[in-house]
Amino acid sequence: MVRKLSITAILFLLIATGCAQNGSKNDVINDVQNNNFITVNQRNDNSNNPLTGEQAAMHLVDLANRIPDVKDATAVVAGNYAVVGIDVDKNLDRSRVGVVKYSVAEALKDDPYGANAVVVADPDIVERLREMRRDIQDGRPIAGVMNELSAIVGRLMPQIPYDINTDESPNEQNEKQLPKGEKQQLNNIQKEQSKQQ
Structure with a gap:
């Protein structure tokens, strides 16, 4: 019973698909007979011919x-x-x-x-x-x-x-130019300021 139902469903789908394609073929034939052409505007952008x-x-x-x-x-x-x-x-x-x-x-x-x-x-x-x-x-x-x-x-x-080198922040770039003593002093000042905020 299930097998007969499956075969019937497959046959129905094949017939429905065949009819759908037949209708679209007629549409194409009708379009050609009615001269429903699409006009395509092409332009040459010279992408293959670069300018000197x-x-x-x-x-x-x-x-x-x-x-x-x-x-x-x-x-x-x-x-x-x-x-x-x-x-x-x-x-x-x-x-x-x-x-x-x-x-x-x-x-x-x-x-x-x-x-x-x-x-x-x-x-x-x-x-x-x-x-x-x-x-x-x-x-x-x-x-x-x-x-x-x-x-x-x-x-x-x-x-x-x-x-421009954007890998380093401006502070890091400037700190590299400071002598060690001044660098430590700057770090201490920055820590103090961050505690106050």
Whole structure:
């Protein structure tokens, strides 16, 4: 009895499954006959064709020039890093120049070529970047340009965030610099202060 019931249930499931598939086949046939096609928009994001340094620099210049108050821009790209120089009106006050620089940095941060860019607005550095760009276009060896670029960035950003050692607390770093007698004295003072709280 149980066996007959099991066989009947299995046959019922097979028939029900077969009918369900048949209905979906008819739906596909009806869609094709009624021309219900799905249009797919494809775009080429050039992820397989990375830009050259010169093309990336032009791309960053274009992005920077779209920001209000940027009169002109220049960029030098070296590998994954870039320095973008912007010209602003000389009559803008410093706080407004800072806002413009921040706006340019915001425009570049989501761009794969501008994510690691340094934005500068100092007229002397911007002019030097233009000269470096001309040197690159004239075929000057990239090693000299890289040295000069690293010197500029080193003056602008003396401490790079990812170089900071966060393994030790500032107190531990300072205590290592103290002579032993002063270190013990500091520990005693800290213990006394913690008892008072």
